[in-house]
Amino acid sequence: xxxxxxxxxxxxxxxxxxxxxxxxxxxxxxxxxxxxxxxxxxxxxxxxxxxxxxxxxxxxxxxxxxxxxxxxxxxxxxxxxxxxxxxxxxxxxxxxxxxxxxxxxxxxxxxxxxxxxxxxxxxxxxxxxxxxxxxxxxxxxxxxxxxxxxxxxxxxxxxxxxxxxxxxxxxxxxxxxxxxxxxxxxxxxxxxxxxxxxxxxxxxxxxxxxxxxxxxxxxxxxxxxxxxxxxxxxxxxxxxxxxxxxxxxxxxxxxxxxxxxxxxxxxxxxxxxxxxxxxxxxxxxxxxxxxxxxxxxxxxxxxxxxxxxxxxxxxxxxxxxxxxxxxxxxxxxxxxxxxxxxxxxxxxxxxxxxxxxxxxxxxxxxxxxxxxxxxx
Amino acid sequence: xxxxxxxxxxxxxxxxxxxxxxxxxxxxxxxxxxxxxxxxxxxxxxxxxxxxxxxxxxxxxxxxxxxxxxxxxxxxxxxxxxxxxxxxxxxxxxxxxxxxxxxxxxxxxxxxxxxxxxxxxxxxxxxxxxxxxxxxxxxxxxxxxxxxxxxxxxxxxxxxxxxxxxxxxxxxxxxxxxxxxxxxxxxxxxxxxxxxxxxxxxxxxxxxxxxxxxxxxxxxxxxxxxxxxxxxxxxxxxxxxxxxxxxxxxxxxxxxxxxxxxxxxxxxxxxxxxxxxxxxxxxxxxxxxxxxxxxxxxxxxxxxxxxxxxxxxxxxxxxxxxxxxxxxxxxxxxxxxx
Numbered sequence: 215x216x217x218x219x220x221x222x223x224x225x226x227x228x229x230x231x232x233x234x235x236x237x238x239x240x241x242x243x244x245x246x247x248x249x250x251x252x253x254x255x256x257x258x259x260x261x262x263x264x265x266x267x268x269x270x271x272x273x274x275x276x277x278x279x280x281x282x283x284x285x286x287x288x289x290x291x292x293x294x295x296x297x298x299x300x301x302x303x304x305x306x307x308x309x310x311x312x313x314x315x316x317x318x319x320x321x322x323x324x325x326x327x328x329x330x331x332x333x334x335x336x337x338x339x340x341x342x343x344x345x346x347x348x349x350x351x352x353x354x355x356x357x358x359x360x361x362x363x364x365x366x367x368x369x370x371x372x373x374x375x376x377x378x379x380x381x382x383x384x385x386x387x388x389x390x391x392x393x394x395x396x397x398x399x400x401x402x403x404x405x406x407x408x409x410x411x412x413x414x415x416x417x418x419x420x421x422x423x424x425x426x427x428x429x430x431x432x433x434x435x436x437x438x439x440x441x442x443x444x445x446x447x448x449x450x451x452x453x454x455x456x457x458x459x460x461x462x463x464x465x466x467x468x469x470x471x472x473x474x475x476x477x478x479x480x481x482x483x484x485x486x487x488x489x490x491x492x493x494x495x496x497x498x499x500x501x502x503x504x505x506x507x508x509x510x511x512x513x514x515x516x517x518x519x520x521x522x523x524x525x526x527x528x529x530x531x532x533x534x535x536x537x538x539x540x541x542x543x544x545x546x547x548x549x550x551x552x553x554x555x556x557x558x559x560x561x562x563x564x565x566x567x568x569x570x571x572x573x574x575x576x577x578x579x580x581x582x583x584x585x586x587x588x589x590x
Numbered sequence: 591x592x593x594x595x596x597x598x599x600x601x602x603x604x605x606x607x608x609x610x611x612x613x614x615x616x617x618x619x620x621x622x623x624x625x626x627x628x629x630x631x632x633x634x635x636x637x638x639x640x641x642x643x644x645x646x647x648x649x650x651x652x653x654x655x656x657x658x659x660x661x662x663x664x665x666x667x668x669x670x671x672x673x674x675x676x677x678x679x680x681x682x683x684x685x686x687x688x689x690x691x692x693x694x695x696x697x698x699x700x701x702x703x704x705x706x707x708x709x710x711x712x713x714x715x716x717x718x719x720x721x722x723x724x725x726x727x728x729x730x731x732x733x734x735x736x737x738x739x740x741x742x743x744x745x746x747x748x749x750x751x752x753x754x755x756x757x758x759x760x761x762x763x764x765x766x767x768x769x770x771x772x773x774x775x776x777x778x779x780x781x782x783x784x785x786x787x788x789x790x791x792x793x794x795x796x797x798x799x800x801x802x803x804x805x806x807x808x809x810x811x812x813x814x815x816x817x818x819x820x821x822x823x824x825x826x827x828x829x830x831x832x833x834x835x836x837x838x839x840x841x842x843x844x845x846x847x848x849x850x851x852x853x854x855x856x857x858x859x860x861x862x863x864x865x866x867x868x869x870x871x872x873x874x875x876x877x878x879x880x881x882x883x884x885x886x887x888x889x890x891x892x893x894x895x896x897x898x899x900x901x902x903x904x905x906x907x908x909x910x911x912x913x914x915x916x917x918x919x920x921x922x923x924x925x926x927x928x
Binding site: 232 | 682683
């Protein structure tokens with residue numbers, strides 16, 4: 215009977231509107247996460263604070279220091295004494311410290327190897343690694359120029375014929391390498407995951423906890439009608455959330471949606487179905503809303519970490535890499551970013567869609583069966 | 591109550607949870623217009639029985655026919671014919687009164703033509719006129735309970751199951767609620783109700799006493815009071831009640847003795863013979879009797895005696911349910927002896 219399903223849907227939407235927690239879940243995470251990942255989170259490392267001690271104080275050393283000052287990657291602070299370094303790094307006032315020893319310029323002129331000491335705060339290994347890379351770039355550039363200048367003085371003919379490689383950077387899909395373009399599409403998947411899974415699990419568990427589940431089960435409602443009534447609202451909410459965040463991403467953060475909206479929608483539908491399956495499953499293993507919360511948390515954390523949302527899957531240990539194939543979010547992240555930035559369609563993304571569809575079918579079947587049994 | 595065919599027929603119903611037998615071979619019949627009371631201690635199997643009759647639980651064996659339909663085979667059709675309300679008054683607290691009613695009307699597919707009238711009836715019955723837009727969670731328990739009943743019978747079911755419907759409700763609300771039950775019974779509805787309250791049991795047409803999954807006695811309240819006690823019941827008022835109880839438990843001719851308030855209730859073979867004997871027995875032990883008389887047992891007496899006798903059946907011999915002949919002839923039990 216459509217009448218019963220209609221009443222179920224009306225009631226579910228009323229619950230979501232009236233329930234403070236559901237309302238918070240509906241609007242809080244999307245706003246906060248979009249802002250956080252739109253503005254704050256970035257993989258780029260800029261303005262690394264660097265302390266430089268120059269004991270050489272020569273033309274060459276000053277030239278090197280000014281190269282660091284000119285780079286947008288560094289915030290240079292000159293210090294007179296190396297004993298200040300430890301304190302600055304302890305206080306996080308400097309992430310790196312460079313030391314140029316006296317004799318630096320002399321060694322260069324004699325054609326010997328000159329040393330530039332780099333101390334780095336590696337408590338954040340990622341920043342340390344990237345920072346060292348930048349330092350290396352600047353130092354090598356300086357060294358090359360010194361070499362070329364020497365060569366030009368002594369053997370101009372040779373210098374002119376010296377082969378050289380110039381790297382021409384052509385970053386596809388994100389020419390300015392903007393982090394937002396990477397994060398904003400990605401965050402859509404995270405949010406839909408959190409919202410759909412928790413709302414679905416809560417919707418069922420709450421009724422079990424307060425006893426209305428039993429009251430509904432003595433009415434002539436069919437199990438299918440009940441399950442549809444408990445999933446359709448969150449399916450729609452998932453779609454709505456995706457649409458809203460996409461809109462915010464495009465209009466506010468100017469992330470281009472290069473691909474087709476239809477492809478994005480198709481992937482999202484497959485993904486939401488997976489999440490409904492997970493939510494229903496959680497509801498069958500939880501007796502109280504608190505248990506449902508803890509169980510959801512145990513799903514959400516690993517699902518986000520092993521999705522490639524933040525850290526690339528290819529750098530994970532092989533075993534974990536294989537496990538990520540079970541994670542629907544892994545596929546949805548690929549769909550979201552590919553459609554957004556690369557503009558590719560079904561011809562490329564069908565394996566991801568098929569994988570999600572398969573997971574959705576398995577999860578929903580298992581959950582619905584378990585769920586029917588739990589109603590007995 | 592009369593010649594109408596029974597609406598609920600239960601044959602040898604059994605429910606086991608693992609090794610535990612919750613309902614042990616229960617058989618009963620209920621007719622239209624009958625208020626059918628289930629009495630018994632906690633865990634006796636009352637709720638389990640009702641839940642089986644509603645199709646919420648599958649019976650281990652036996653058969654239950656409700657409104658002519660087998661509960662095990664056609665639970666969905668059975669549900670269209672029953673109303674169910676449990677002690678938790680399971681309504682949606684975050685929905686308004688009117689929204690709860692509309693929701694349950696939808697669940698029972700109440701016809702659109704009837705919808706307005708039925709919802710109006712339920713609001714009126716629950717005394718919620720003018721409060722339709724209130725959130726249900728803000729209502730006091732008594733109103734919530736009547737609203738829950740209204741929601742459960744919006745579709746005019748011929749059979750209603752009420753599982754401890756009045757627990758946690760004030761006495762006035764309880765009375766109002768029982769008036770509603772009576773009105774439904776007058777309209778020909780079969781009402782099944784479980785309760786802990788003995789005064790409520792008095793309102794039932796028929797009572798079934800359940801203990802540890804079995805029916806230990808059944809009949810109208812009057813029949814139960816008259817037939818279920820093995821012998822007569824005496825009320826004794828005296829000084830040193832505690833000592834008197836101890837002594838009387840050993841006394842010849844006294845089957846059972848228990849404290850009721852500040853007096854004693856004694857079960858004896860025959861009142862005429864026992865009254866002088868007990869007086870003498872107590873006087874010999876220095877206890878002064880201020881009052882001794884034959885009283886008609888209340889349901890509570892019956893309840894306590896049947897369930898407790900059953901519990902230590904080893905030392906007291908036969909159960910009173912089987913020896914219900916002990917009551918004296920005449921209109922015995924209705925007047926006081928002295």
